[in-house]
Amino acid sequence: MCPQAVTHVLIPIIILQLFRDYVVKNKKAFPLHYVLIGGIAGLLPDIDLAIYWVLYYFGFIFEEVHRTFTHTLFLPLIFLIMGFVFWKFKSEKLGERHLKLRNIFFVIAAGSFIHLVLDATLAGTIMPLYPLLNFQIGVNLVGLLPIQFQATFIPALDAILLVLWLIYLEVKHKISSFL
Numbered sequence: 001m002c003p004q005a006v007t008h009v010l011i012p013i014i015i016l017q018l019f020r021d022y023v024v025k026n027k028k029a030f031p032l033h034y035v036l037i038g039g040i041a042g043l044l045p046d047i048d049l050a051i052y053w054v055l056y057y058f059g060f061i062f063e064e065v066h067r068t069f070t071h072t073l074f075l076p077l078i079f080l081i082m083g084f085v086f087w088k089f090k091s092e093k094l095g096e097r098h099l100k101l102r103n104i105f106f107v108i109a110a111g112s113f114i115h116l117v118l119d120a121t122l123a124g125t126i127m128p129l130y131p132l133l134n135f136q137i138g139v140n141l142v143g144l145l146p147i148q149f150q151a152t153f154i155p156a157l158d159a160i161l162l163v164l165w166l167i168y169l170e171v172k173h174k175i176s177s178f179l
Contacts, residue, residue, distance in 0.1 A: 003157075007158055008115050008118060010039070011042065012115075015114060034107045039111060044115065046070070047070055048069065067126055068127065068130055071126045072126070073129065083105035123138075123142050124143075
């Protein structure tokens with residue numbers, strides 16, 4: 001069983017929030033909107049699922065579409081390169097939140113890369129250099145669990161991550177004061 005949407009969103013959010021809380025000195029330079037964007041970008045490689053829904057009617061099977069083009073290192077690399085391309089626009093800020101386009105590209109690169117790492121470590125393999133090379137890498141940790149736990153591990157992981165994340169937000173940022 002593959003990591004589900006909750007895991008693919010929460011892990012980048014948690015990593016980016018920890019980066020923001022413990023590495024970034026100026027919180028205004030890395031607003032929470034970047035954390036949200038990075039979390040949503042954690043779903044980006046699975047855009048191939050929507051592509052499959054269309055390609056199915058043209059005779060493609062699931063395995064020909066999922067974990068191919070969008071599950072390569074090229075996807076985060078494109079966004080990383082775009083971040084460096086827009087690096088020169090230091091004063092360019094977008095919208096009322098004053099987000100920088102380069103930082104948006106960087107957190108999208110991070111979120112999509114984290115997705116690849118999750119897929120390769122938790123469930124199955126990815127082809128990081130497809131279509132140039134068809135070699136696959138992956139650990140498939142869920143497959144190492146006793147068979148009776150494999151089907152419930154990912155949903156349990158989603159629940160545990162969500163609860164731990166909410167506890168962290170309450171302890172660190174007192175989110176209950178916003179309710």
